[in-house]
Amino acid sequence: MTVNGDEAVAYAVKQSLVDVVAAYPITPQTIIVxxxxxxxxxxxxxxxxxxxxxxxxxxxxxxGAAAAGARAFTATSSQGLALMVxxxxxxxxxxxxxxxxxxNRALSAPINIHNDHSDAYLMRDxxxxxxxxxxxxxxxxxxxxxxxxxxxxxVLLPVAVNLDGFFLSHTLENIYMLPDEVVHEFLGxxxxxxxxxxxxxxxxxxxxxNPARPLSFGNLDLYDYYFEHKVQxxxxxxxxxxxxxxxxxxxxxxxxxxxxxGILDPFEVEDADVVLVGMGSGVGTxxxxxxxxxxxxxxxxxxxxxxxxxxxxxxxxxxxxxxKVVAVMEKGVSPGSYGPLFLEVNTALYDLKSRPALVxxxxxxxxxxLVPDLVEGMIRGLFKELEKxxxxxxxxxxxxxx
Amino acid sequence: xVVKTLPEFPVKKGEPAYKLWLFEPGQKVEMPLxxxxxxxxxxxxxxxxxxxxxxxxxxxxxxxxxxxxxxxGPTIVVTATGCLEVSTTIFPYTSWAVPWIHNAFENxxxxxxxxxAAVEAMxxxxxxxxxxxxxxxxxxxxxxxxIGFQALSGAAERGHDFLYILYDNEAYMNTGIQRSGGTPxxxxxTTSPVGSVLPGKMENKKPIAEIMVAHRIPYVATATPAHxxxxxxxxxxxxxxxxxxxxxxxxxCDRGWRHDTALTLEVTRRAVDTCYxxxxxxxxxxxxxxTDRSLAIARNPKLKQPIEKYLELQGRFRHLLKPENKHxxxxxxxxxxxxxxxxxxxxxxxxx
Numbered sequence: 001m002t003v004n005g006d007e008a009v010a011y012a013v014k015q016s017l018v019d020v021v022a023a024y025p026i027t028p029q030t031i032i033v034x035x036x037x038x039x040x041x042x043x044x045x046x047x048x049x050x051x052x053x054x055x056x057x058x059x060x061x062x063x064g065a066a067a068a069g070a071r072a073f074t075a076t077s078s079q080g081l082a083l084m085v086x087x088x089x090x091x092x093x094x095x096x097x098x099x100x101x102x103x104n105r106a107l108s109a110p111i112n113i114h115n116d117h118s119d120a121y122l123m124r125d126x127x128x129x130x131x132x133x134x135x136x137x138x139x140x141x142x143x144x145x146x147x148x149x150x151x152x153x154x155v156l157l158p159v160a161v162n163l164d165g166f167f168l169s170h171t172l173e174n175i176y177m178l179p180d181e182v183v184h185e186f187l188g189x190x191x192x193x194x195x196x197x198x199x200x201x202x203x204x205x206x207x208x209x210n211p212a213r214p215l216s217f218g219n220l221d222l223y224d225y226y227f228e229h230k231v232q233x234x235x236x237x238x239x240x241x242x243x244x245x246x247x248x249x250x251x252x253x254x255x256x257x258x259x260x261x262g263i264l265d266p267f268e269v270e271d272a273d274v275v276l277v278g279m280g281s282g283v284g285t286x287x288x289x290x291x292x293x294x295x296x297x298x299x300x301x302x303x304x305x306x307x308x309x310x311x312x313x314x315x316x317x318x319x320x321x322x323x324k325v326v327a328v329m330e331k332g333v334s335p336g337s338y339g340p341l342f343l344e345v346n347t348a349l350y351d352l353k354s355r356p357a358l359v360x361x362x363x364x365x366x367x368x369x370l371v372p373d374l375v376e377g378m379i380r381g382l383f384k385e386l387e388k389x390x391x392x393x394x395x396x397x398x399x400x401x402x
Numbered sequence: 403x404v405v406k407t408l409p410e411f412p413v414k415k416g417e418p419a420y421k422l423w424l425f426e427p428g429q430k431v432e433m434p435l436x437x438x439x440x441x442x443x444x445x446x447x448x449x450x451x452x453x454x455x456x457x458x459x460x461x462x463x464x465x466x467x468x469x470x471x472x473x474x475g476p477t478i479v480v481t482a483t484g485c486l487e488v489s490t491t492i493f494p495y496t497s498w499a500v501p502w503i504h505n506a507f508e509n510x511x512x513x514x515x516x517x518x519a520a521v522e523a524m525x526x527x528x529x530x531x532x533x534x535x536x537x538x539x540x541x542x543x544x545x546x547x548x549i550g551f552q553a554l555s556g557a558a559e560r561g562h563d564f565l566y567i568l569y570d571n572e573a574y575m576n577t578g579i580q581r582s583g584g585t586p587x588x589x590x591x592t593t594s595p596v597g598s599v600l601p602g603k604m605e606n607k608k609p610i611a612e613i614m615v616a617h618r619i620p621y622v623a624t625a626t627p628a629h630x631x632x633x634x635x636x637x638x639x640x641x642x643x644x645x646x647x648x649x650x651x652x653x654x655c656d657r658g659w660r661h662d663t664a665l666t667l668e669v670t671r672r673a674v675d676t677c678y679x680x681x682x683x684x685x686x687x688x689x690x691x692x693t694d695r696s697l698a699i700a701r702n703p704k705l706k707q708p709i710e711k712y713l714e715l716q717g718r719f720r721h722l723l724k725p726e727n728k729h730x731x732x733x734x735x736x737x738x739x740x741x742x743x744x745x746x747x748x749x750x751x752x753x754x
Contacts, residue, residue, distance in 0.1 A: 053556030057512035064516025211476030218504035
């Protein structure tokens with residue numbers, strides 16, 4: 001089927017037996033909700049569509065719906081995500097398996113509707129699982145997988161599915177979709193609420209707002225419990241890689257498609273001296289350049305990172321330990337520091353006895369194209385620097401006018 | 403203490419008073435309203451259990467308990483951030499005998515929208531084990547007049563089925579008595595202090611119930627815990643209508659209003675007696691209808707008390723009773739009279 005990235009997400013949500021979709025329009029996310037409204041208008045879904053008055057309320061409604069035991073979804077971008085931030089922390093701390101499509105877009109000011117990853121970085125400490133899609137097919141696949149990951153009893157955390165604004169959201173691609181029944185079976189039907197042991201009750205009770213076994217959600221936690229609860233939330237992240245891997249494999253059995261081990265996807269890294277690390281749609285461009293330069297005999301490789309939170313430190317070390325130079329390709333900045341992805345990779349590699357040199361390339365801010373020639377020049381430059389052994393400055397901009 | 407139970411009450415006979423409210427799936431529950439005090443005491447348990455840490459003399463728990471006496475069956479309660487929330491759910495304890503959620507300060511109505519949508523979705527897909535699950539919000543004036551207004555207005559416009567009960571203590575009491583959009587004119591608060599130049603808050607109180615009427619939702623009412631029978635009837639009406647309902651309950655705060663803890667209900671009673679806070683309800687079909695004491699005052703204007711009767715009980719208005727501030731009291735009296743006259747013109751059951 002030929003769809004753009006937003007439509008692919010809308011179809012995935014339609015097939016995922018979602019109970020409540022709450023959303024507020026923001027470019028480039030709008031097509032998801034428009035398409036989904038058509039499904040609602042045509043009676044193709046039984047979902048309750050809540051066209052809220054702000055993103056803050058979209059996430060708040062998702063929290064209410066998910067706490068009541070429903071499967072909830074929302075989508076947003078940029079400023080919308082920024083407005084949601086307060087409730088993102090609440091959603092993850094209440095352990096609610098909400099799924100959200102984040103159609104990545106630059107943050108204001110200056111106002112810009114095009115793609116970079118500043119919005120995704122804004123929510124990196126909010127306790128959400130963050131997955132990045134490289135193409136429209138992956139956006140579709142990841143959205144369905146996200147529900148399974150979020151609702152897994154070992155996880156119970158919300159998942160953000162990131163897809164690059166316009167590059168994916170508005171770009172048509174031929175994709176394979178599963179029949180509805182297959183998706184239903186993959187997800188095990190409607191959401192099943194996990195059970196929990198509570199002191200008051202003799203039995204395990206549903207972890208939901210349930211009139212048969214009432215529980216209180218969102219209590220006041222003072223210094224005597226807040227710390228422990230926060231640590232529990234952090235610990236829950238530990239089981240995420242395992243679950244993501246399992247879901248990736250299960251998806252492979254079902255569709256013949258998989259994305260590396262679900263966490264990262266290395267390409268030609270075994271003997272590579274220069275390795276690029278990136279996320280999102282830019283990885284496609286990088287891969288084509290790496291493929292071309294490999295034919296020339298340049299020892300260059302690429303690691304596509306699919307999961308940014310929790311950050312796969314061990315896996316990153318495993319694929320990068322033999323590289324001589326690692327170029328972290330970043331679609332975001334942190335004024336006054338290096339890019340967020342660079343800091344993570346840097347941290348991951350610190351414990352190695354012999355570390356690769358690290359450089360941080362910031363590219364594509366506000367939707368600027370990453371053209372293959374630019375990547376090629378960058379890689380050739382890195383090989384030259386490798387001969388000299390000096391890599392300065394560490395933070396570089398790719399494709400910015402002087 | 404063992405509470406005797408009537409058959410319709412969803413608890414087995416002989417269970418202790420602090421048991422949670424359990425509604426077994428598939429069970430038919432439709433609790434009738436009870437106005438006989440003895441029956442009420444013997445058969446009804448509030449949804450807010452003993453042991454909460456609200457101040458002595460706070461009206462909020464009275465508002466919640468009275469409201470819960472009027473719940474009709476399975477109910478989910480949402481609370482905005484505020485006194486009520488922080489004092490009833492200090493982990494690992496909770497005072498709520500019904501399923502309860504607190505999300506944030508400004509989004510109680512949006513959270514309720516999500517819950518109402520979830521209930522609707524589960525009903526549509528045949529997964530709701532009850533005939534109905536009611537959603538009731540309790541939020542203070544800050545979470546309603548001010549920061550929470552956008553979410554409330556949005557939820558009202560979208561028509562979700564929930565009852566929003568505003569317990570209005572007329573300031574940000576949880577953070578230490580700062581003025582809110584619900585604080586009345588000339589009241590003292592810590593951010594509208596009485597100084598040598600300013601006599602307290604200089605702005606009028608936002609007419610929140612009338613703003614909700616302007617949303618044309620199915621049911622809007624005002625109430626006080628002192629007029630408990632009136633309040634319970636209104637809560638039940640608000641729950642039973644399909645769509646959003648809003649109740650503005652005046653809820654005195656002895657700490658912030660500076661009155662004796664024993665005067666909680668007397669203060670709200672005088673608010674009605676002086677027509678400072680008239681009791682009415684509004685539906686699209688009936689328009690404004692006066693209820694309870696306010697209807698009595700409309701029929702017999704001699705019952706109407708001067709505003710001083712309301713002001714004199716409260717330290718936050720103490721400065722107004724000084725001789726040099728007579729003109730301010732006069733101004734307040736004129737404001738109250740004008741609003742009351744307007745209400746009499748609008749109310750369909752006011753004597754002409």
